[in-house]
Each structure stands twice: as C-alpha cells, then as structure tokens.
Amino acid sequence: MNEPAEGRAPAAWPSVTVIMPIRNEASFIERSLGAVLAQDYPAERLEVLVADGRSTDATRERVLSLGRGTPQVRVAVVDNPGRIVPTGMNACIALARGDVIVRVDGHTIVEPDFVRRTIEALERTGADCAGGRMDPVSESAFGRAVSLATSSPFGVGGARFHYSAREEWVDTVYMGAWPREVFDKVGRFDEEMVRNQDDELSYRIRERGGRILLDPSIRSRYYPRTTPRSLWRQYFQYGYWKVRVMQKHPLQMRSRQFAPPLLTLALAASALAAPFAAWGRAGLAVVGGAYLTASLIASAWTARRADAASAPWLPVVFAILHLSYGAGFLTGLLRFAGRWGERRRALEAR
Numbered sequence: 001m002n003e004p005a006e007g008r009a010p011a012a013w014p015s016v017t018v019i020m021p022i023r024n025e026a027s028f029i030e031r032s033l034g035a036v037l038a039q040d041y042p043a044e045r046l047e048v049l050v051a052d053g054r055s056t057d058a059t060r061e062r063v064l065s066l067g068r069g070t071p072q073v074r075v076a077v078v079d080n081p082g083r084i085v086p087t088g089m090n091a092c093i094a095l096a097r098g099d100v101i102v103r104v105d106g107h108t109i110v111e112p113d114f115v116r117r118t119i120e121a122l123e124r125t126g127a128d129c130a131g132g133r134m135d136p137v138s139e140s141a142f143g144r145a146v147s148l149a150t151s152s153p154f155g156v157g158g159a160r161f162h163y164s165a166r167e168e169w170v171d172t173v174y175m176g177a178w179p180r181e182v183f184d185k186v187g188r189f190d191e192e193m194v195r196n197q198d199d200e201l202s203y204r205i206r207e208r209g210g211r212i213l214l215d216p217s218i219r220s221r222y223y224p225r226t227t228p229r230s231l232w233r234q235y236f237q238y239g240y241w242k243v244r245v246m247q248k249h250p251l252q253m254r255s256r257q258f259a260p261p262l263l264t265l266a267l268a269a270s271a272l273a274a275p276f277a278a279w280g281r282a283g284l285a286v287v288g289g290a291y292l293t294a295s296l297i298a299s300a301w302t303a304r305r306a307d308a309a310s311a312p313w314l315p316v317v318f319a320i321l322h323l324s325y326g327a328g329f330l331t332g333l334l335r336f337a338g339r340w341g342e343r344r345r346a347l348e349a350r
Contacts, residue, residue: 051088131173239328264326
C-alpha cells in the first residue's frame, strides 16, 4: 500500500468500500484484487468486499490469502447466492462501512491512483456518480480487435466511456463510484437486471436530477472476451436486457440504441424474403451492401492502430457487436412483450 498523494492527512479522506462482484476468477483475481490492495489511498480508510457468486474454483481461497497478506486493509468475502452482479453489489452495500462505494470488476486491473482520483472527482464536482474510461487490452489477435472495435464510435455508438478523452457529464460510466447517500435516494441495484444493471441505476440517478461524471484520469485496464462465441453471448445479453431498461425508463432511451435491432431486423427480413420476392433481394443488397461498406471503412480507419494479426478480425468483430446486440434486443421485445405497462401501473398503485 503506497502513501496517499498531496500530503493530505489520512483522516481527511472519506472512508471507501471497494466492492468486487466476481465468480470463478481464480486465474485472474490475484491481479485484479492485488491492484486494489496496491492503491495509494490511506489503508485505514479503505475496505474491500468481494461478492463471490458461489465460485466452484479456488477464487475464495485466493481472495482470503491476499487479504491475509495485506492486514492493513479489511478484505472480506460476501456470499452471493444469486450469482449475478446486482445481487452481489447489493449484498456488499448492505455491509459496507464506507462513505463512498467504488465498484471494481474481477477482470479489470485498476491503476494505483484509481480510488484517489475517483474520490477527488466526486469531491471536486459534486457528482452523484463518477468513473473512468473502459480501456480494453488483450493478448490474442481477436481480443485486440475487440479492444479496438469497442473503443470506436462505430463499434459502440454514443457510449462515451469507451473512447472519450475529455472530462464530461455522460449517461453512464464504466464500473462507477457513488457517495453512499445516493443509494438512500434512488435505491440499490435492480436485481432483475442480469445485465445492464449499471445503465438502469444511472437512469434512476439522472431521473432524479443527479449527474454522472466521466473522468479519463480514472484509469483501469479491462480484459474483454477473446472468442467470437463469448463476445456474441455478451452483447446478445446486453441487447436482451436493454429492453427491460427501456420499459422501466422509456424517456431515457437514445435513438442510437435502436440502430442495431433495426439493422438486424432489416437484414433478417430481407434474407428470409430473398428466395421468394424481388424486394427481399433488393433489400438484402441495399442494406447489406451499405452496412458492409460502412464496416469496411470503419475497419480500415480503426486498423491504423491495429497489428497485422488483429486487423482482419475488425469487420467480424463489428458485425458481432451489432448483430448480436440487435438479435438480443429483438428477442427481448418478444420475451418481455407483456410488461410494457408495469411502470405506469406501479405509479398508479402508489
């Protein structure tokens, strides 16, 4: 544990609880939790709660071993029988002692000044939530292509925490940190949301007049999916659960979020009709050709930062990001078709 910067007395810093929702991270937890325990924040003002989703590997043992090796910081394992992020976060929030709650994911390595810069950003701006940029890194060619594609506007649209280089107010951030009283005002994480629980919480904060700050000086490295199948599953779930976010917070949606499902629907309808109707063949040629052209241009532009092994993967990665999200969104529309009036009915019941 390093000494805090700026000569500020340890007692002058707010107490912080770092929460890490994880499951089966034995191969990575020593790096991610180790980075949290190496913060330049006063050790006596910091605790770490690890929400373990009933891991079946050696995750718990390695967490406890790391905790014993850093006795100046309280490290505790919190059981998460729900096995998903929101149930783990809520279980830890209920036990947290800190004035500020900071989330760190199990597959992320934070910089040594991560917690300190987060606290400084909250204090300086009065934000209700603050976080940094998602900077993905990978050792495989496909993973490096994912890192590049998810750091470009063509890949992820207006989600600015993926690529913005300036401090600004945004819709949501990666991971995030919140003054504890924010949860008293807006509630905790929605435990229905297997994915997109951070988006849903951010919407509630903004609906109540809160502000969310992106500060690129809050730095961390995220290790993304490294196979086409795992990336497809991840973004399919993002699209699927975005429907529930939209149903709960319809006024917070942005037009850009409908582009992938509209693209997927147009391609699927044209492909199905193509063997039987001229309009299907024309639609497939126009929509498919336009998307392919845009993807190749974006890939060529992004490939300036790519190596020879990862560059050919870029059009594939862009297609997976957009079509899996779109397919998930369309599936969610069908799955949750009967739940559009829930929010209105709940308000009327109150």
